[in-house]
Amino acid sequence: xxxxxxxxxxxxxxxxxxxxxxxxxxxxxxxxxxxxxxxxxxxxxxxxxxxxxxxxxxxxxxxxxxxxxxxxxxxxxxxxxxxxxxxxxxxxxxxxxxxxxxxxxxxxxxxxxxxxxxxxxxxxxxxxxxxxxxxxxxxxxxxxxxxxxxxxxxxxxxxxxxxxxxxxxxxxxxx
Numbered sequence: 001x002x003x004x005x006x007x008x009x010x011x012x013x014x015x016x017x018x019x020x021x022x023x024x025x026x027x028x029x030x031x032x033x034x035x036x037x038x039x040x041x042x043x044x045x046x047x048x049x050x051x052x053x054x055x056x057x058x059x060x061x062x063x064x065x066x067x068x069x070x071x072x073x074x075x076x077x078x079x080x081x082x083x084x085x086x087x088x089x090x091x092x093x094x095x096x097x098x099x100x101x102x103x104x105x106x107x108x109x110x111x112x113x114x115x116x117x118x119x120x121x122x123x124x125x126x127x128x129x130x131x132x133x134x135x136x137x138x139x140x141x142x143x144x145x146x147x148x149x150x151x152x153x154x155x156x157x158x159x160x161x162x163x164x165x166x167x168x169x170x171x172x173x174x175x
Contacts, residue, residue, distance in 0.1 A: 006049040009064050009076040009091045010134055010151075011036040016089065017136035019147050029149075038093040038132035039153040040100045046074055058082040060089075072097040086139040093132045097158040129156045 007015075011022070014036040020027030022036065033041030046066040053062045059081050066074040073096050080089035132153040138145060 001050065001052045003050050005045060005047050006051045006064060006066075008037065008044050008046060008074075008093070009051075009062055009078045010038050010093050010132070011044040012062075013078070013089055013091050013134055013136050013149075016087075017138055017147050017149050019145075034153075035151055038095060038134075038151075039130045039155060040095075040098055042100055043074065043095050043098055043130070049074075068096065072099070074098070085141065086137065088137045089135075091134045093130070093134070095130045098130060129158050130154070131156070 014022045014029055018027050018029045020029075022029065029035050033044060037043035046064070048068070049064055049066040051062065051064045054060065060079070062076075062078040064074070064076040068074065074094065076091060076093040078089060078091040080087070130153060132151060134149065134151040136147075136149040138147045
């Protein structure tokens with residue numbers, strides 16, 4: 001069991017099943033980061049989290065919970081097995097009221113008054129709830145090891161929407 005800043009279980013899955021190990025330079029999956037964060041790069045690692053992993057023979061299980069402020073919590077659960085050179089993992093993830101930052105140019109509805117009152121700390125953001133599921137198999141057959149993976153991400157409206165000018169404790173900036 002570990003506490004504090006944790007890699008998400010989905011990031012652990014990308015590192016284990018991406019043939020390039022999630023490399024930002026050589027892997028399409030590692031470069032864009034949304035796969036490891038169940039839809040958002042910012043959610044590939046969690047602050048204020050507890051992670052538990054257990055293995056018994058060829059079976060393994062894991063769980064993660066992030067204690068969030070203002071309803072922004074997350075939980076993940078994973079199971080896996082290794083058998084006769086094959087490996088399989090399944091992970092379920094839910095991130096509640098996640099905030100994703102974006103360049104200000106991506107916001108079309110910002111007014112001049114909002115820009116003037118924000119100073120230099122104004123960023124665009126998206127608040128959302130994201131349930132996601134990942135399935136990853138691989139098999140070692142001699143010198144060849146094929147990998148596969150599937151992730152289903154569903155974006156939903158947040159339980160606690162943020163208004164323009166809201167403070168984001170995670171980013172220290174205003175929306």
